[in-house]
Structure formats: C-alpha cells, structure tokens
Amino acid sequence: xxxxxxxxELEDGSKYDGMFKNGKKWGQGTYKWADESVYTGxxxxxxxxxxxxxxxxxxxxxxxxWKENKLHGKGVYxxxxxxxxxxxxxxxxxxxxxxxxxxxxxxxxxQWVNGKQHGEARFTNSKGRSKLGxxxxxxxxxWLDAKSSMRSRSSKSK
Numbered sequence: 580x581x582x583x584x585x586x587x588e589l590e591d592g593s594k595y596d597g598m599f600k601n602g603k604k605w606g607q608g609t610y611k612w613a614d615e616s617v618y619t620g621x622x623x624x625x626x627x628x629x630x631x632x633x634x635x636x637x638x639x640x641x642x643x644x645w646k647e648n649k650l651h652g653k654g655v656y657x658x659x660x661x662x663x664x665x666x667x668x669x670x671x672x673x674x675x676x677x678x679x680x681x682x683x684x685x686x687x688x689x690q691w692v693n694g695k696q697h698g699e700a701r702f703t704n705s706k707g708r709s710k711l712g713x714x715x716x717x718x719x720x721x722w723l724d725a726k727s728s729m730r731s732r733s734s735k736s737k
Contacts, residue, residue, distance in 0.1 A: 580601060580602040581599035581602050581603075582599055582600060582601065582602070583598065583599060584597070584598055584599075585597075585598075585599050591613045592613040593610065593611065593612050593613050594610070594611045595608055595609070595610045595611075596608060596609050597609055597610075597622065598622070603622075603624055603625045604622040604625050605622055605623060605624065605625075606621065606622060607620070607621060607622075608620075608622050614636055615636040616633065616634065616635050616636060617633070617634045618631055618632070618633045618634075619631060619632050620632055620633075620645070621645075626647050626648050627645045627647075627648045628645055628646060628647065628648075629644065629645060630643070630644060630645070631643075631645055637659065638658070638659030639656070639657065639658055639659065640656070640657050641654055641655070641656045641657075642654060642655050643655060643656075643668070644668070649668075649670050649671040650668040650671050650672075651668055651669055651670060651671075652667065652668060653666065653667055653668075654666075654668055660682060661681070661682030662679070662680065662681055662682060663679070663680045664677055664678070664679045664680075665677065665678050665680075666678055666691065667691070672691075672693055672694035673691040673694050673695075674691055674692060674693060674694070675690070675691060676689070676690060676691075677689075677690075677691050679696075681705075683705040684703070684704075684705045684706075684707065685702075685703060685704055685705050686701075686702070686703040686709075687700055687701075687702055688700055688701045688702075688703075689701060689714070690714075692716075695714075695716050695717035696714040696717050696718075696719075697714055697715055697716060697717070698713070698714060699711060699712070699713055699714075699723065700712060700713075700714055702719075710722055710723075711723040711724075
C-alpha cells in the first residue's frame, strides 16, 4: 500500500506525483490529466481538498480553496482574455462576496448567489465611473441612488 512520497501513472496518461497515505492521495501533490489539465495542491482521501491551483489547457487558472473536488471558499479565477473573479465559492459556483473584473476596466463588486450576481453591488464602467445597483439572478434590476442605498443598509442593520 502506498504511503509517503510516490508517483502514479494511469493507462490514460494521467500522472500523480505527491504524497500518499494508506494507498490514497493525501497531502501535497500534483496531478496532470490526459487533457493537460494540472492541479497542484492539497489532497485528502483521494479528493482535492484545501488550498491548490488548477490550470486548464485553454489558459484558465483557479487558485484558492477546495472541498471534495469543488471550488469552495475563497479563490481567484482568471481567464486568458483578462477577465478575473476574486471572491467566495460554494460547490463550484460564485457564492458570497466577490468582485468580477473585465479587461476593459468594468467591474462588479458585491454579492453572488448560486453563480449569479444577486443583491446590492457597485458597478464600475469602462470609464471608471461607478454606481450602486441592485441585481437579481444575474440581471441588474435598478440603479440605486446614495439615499436609497443608505436606507437599505440601515434597515438591514436593525
């Protein structure tokens, strides 16, 4: 039974180089899939768990927290075209506080629910002007002025 540092190569060309415990990937290791995807980070009981970086062959990269092979916790996801998301994930979806940046300078900074913009957030356009808005299920519902935004915050704190 594998225990400690080792290497494993599968018939499909996938390779693992890292730590084992009781025959399972456990601790730090690097797994390279046959499609050239690569994960480097922590493993627990053969699952991606804890901190690590996953790189896809198309140039996408996720660096952050994992739970049972899913993006879960805080992380940064980048795309080769310059888009970037920094924030929280739950079960492979953006969920909680997070900021999404476009290459042209636009930004969304606020709440996400089940992978979609949802709640009050600050949107910055490509010219650097920002305003508060309200989103539901990924769609902007309305722009908020400073007074209505302050009212909604004070009512939430009660």
